[in-house]
Amino acid sequence: MACALVPLDELQVTEPGPAGKAHALPALHPDRKEERCFLPYRSPPESGSPAEVEEFLEHAKFITEDLEWLLALPHDKFWCQVVFDESLQRCLDSYLHHAPRGLDLAAAASSPAVVDTQRAVHRAVFLAFLRMATHKESKENFITPAVFGEIIYENFLFDIPKILDLCVLFGKGNSQLLHKMIDNIFTQQPSYYIDLDETVPTVLQVFDTILDKCGLYCEGATAMEPMKLNSHKQPTAMTMSQQDLADLVLYLCDSTTTIHAFLDIFPAGCSSFHSHGFLGRLTSFYETAVPDLEKALRKRNFDDKRVQEDLWRRLSHSCREIVEMAHLLLHHTCLQPILEGGENMQTFAEELLLLFTSFLPEKRFLSDYDEQFPIADDISLLQQALPVLDETRTSYLLQGVQSAWDSVGRRSRHRGAAGGGGAGGAASASSPG
Amino acid sequence: MSPPRLTGTLRSFSTVSKKEAFSGQLYDLKTKRLKRRELFAREGLTWKKIYHFCSEHQDKAQQQAASQQLKSLLLAAKDIVGNEDGQEAIESAAVFLFETFHNKDHVGTEETRAIKQMFGPFPSSAAEASCACVARLLAPLGDSRVEDFIQALGSRHDPQRGSAFGRNIAFSYECYTLHPLEDLPCSGVHEEDTSLDF
Incomplete structure (x- = not known):
């Protein structure tokens, strides 16, 4: 034939x-x-x-x-x-x-x-x-x-x-x-790279939708417009139906697992997500949505406690996936090029420091991230690769990390024992309440 | 119903997936069974060949007995396939039953499933009758002769099977599961004021 x-x-x-x-x-x-x-x-x-x-x-x-x-x-x-x-x-x-x-x-x-x-x-x-x-x-x-x-x-x-x-x-x-x-x-x-690039805004929209459903979404994240008089009628994680809350958590769990799986298997896709400011949106989403959803899952009265526990596990899982996603993005877009020692090491180092600095206001995210992927370890790697790194900036960053731990009322298990690795998952390591 | 999925949203709201719905026919089990019967009827073994195989090299009395069994097999096939189908469909069903029962002494789960997959729900008495007919038909013939005949012409002997793509690929069934928690949710869920000290 x-x-x-x-x-x-x-x-x-x-x-x-x-x-x-x-x-x-x-x-x-x-x-x-x-x-x-x-x-x-x-x-x-x-x-x-x-x-x-x-x-x-x-x-x-x-x-x-x-x-x-x-x-x-x-x-x-x-x-x-x-x-x-x-x-x-x-x-x-x-x-x-x-x-x-x-x-x-x-x-x-x-x-x-x-x-x-x-x-x-x-x-x-x-x-x-x-x-x-x-x-x-x-x-x-x-x-x-x-x-x-x-x-x-x-x-x-x-x-x-x-x-x-x-x-x-x-x-x-x-x-x-x-x-x-x-x-x-x-x-x-290569047209698939263009398609991937076109897909990322829709992925970001998914996180915005979740915030919106929880009554947490403000256009542009920094919107300071006065709230409409009827805005309190919008359901929140506390007031929406149990089915809606369950769907929301399942949706978050599926979304985070899917994106994480893709980035893990195909790291070349990280740059498309990175170029859309995915990391910043992810961390602010984490900071806003996670405590709210946790609170709702803890405080609401579920008819079936197994459902409540299952949703809690899914939320914890989602938190961990988000933290791991953030790590993958940082690793493949900044750290890896630095460790490979190319021409633009300084630029990548600068970007990494800027990204870490941008995490500082997101205290819950920062402490959960640091729990799993100690930032001090990455700073140490940076210092080895680029001995000329500004020590004032790195100290400021590490102090910011410590301050994040203090503000969430927890102590890092890595302090004094760097590199231990956070096995527990983000939400499990958080203090409920 | 599938739970809400990210990829469902991407299919609906992004521009990177096929938007127009599939235009062709949506197949269900009934259509599939019909198609399967059509395909089976086109494959190697035919009723004529079975008739010839069961009658050749036999004396007159044996030929008469074989002819009787073949008739009974056709009747059982008719019960399974339904009255509205033509002679061709009945003969094709009889061929299928012959292939199914040629080395079986009873109607087992596998055979029941195979017949149901081909014809849908069927009377079990017809399956038992056809199994008995095939056994009586093949009793005077040697096992190896029957096996050779089926191997040479039967549809279930697929010469391509051994070379199927991916046969040597080590496939893992492992799938993503929820991360284990160090601190089980029951404590975290219900005790709001507990402060975990790490």
């Missing part, structure tokens, strides 16, 4: 036509697609009724079988299916939308049959995406890199939300493979 060393995008094949007469056509052609009818994915049933479970199992088995069939196709047929079969794209898309994340509540309560079946779909979906992210399968089976970049981009085989979903669904145990996939996607199609 495939000729040796000709890229798929240039390959012609001969196939029997409708009248039985052989005719040549491009190897990548809609006529070569099979009518397979991929089913859209549905998540495991929450209620666990036998009929629903049976339906899920049957549904999922069809999907697994179809994806295994897809993975067994030769290179040219695989790409015909991927590009031209809308039902396949819908199937994969629906999995990314609806597959339970590790953090989801329902994931823990399934029967062994549901778990096994879900795992089979999970693996098959990952392998399908992995194959779609591979432009060269072997010496004989490959696509011209530029054409590959066009195919995946123009057909939306990958887009930024899908990449984020892939990271949060598969990144924990397959980070190296996923890094290679995403790196290849961005390398062969």
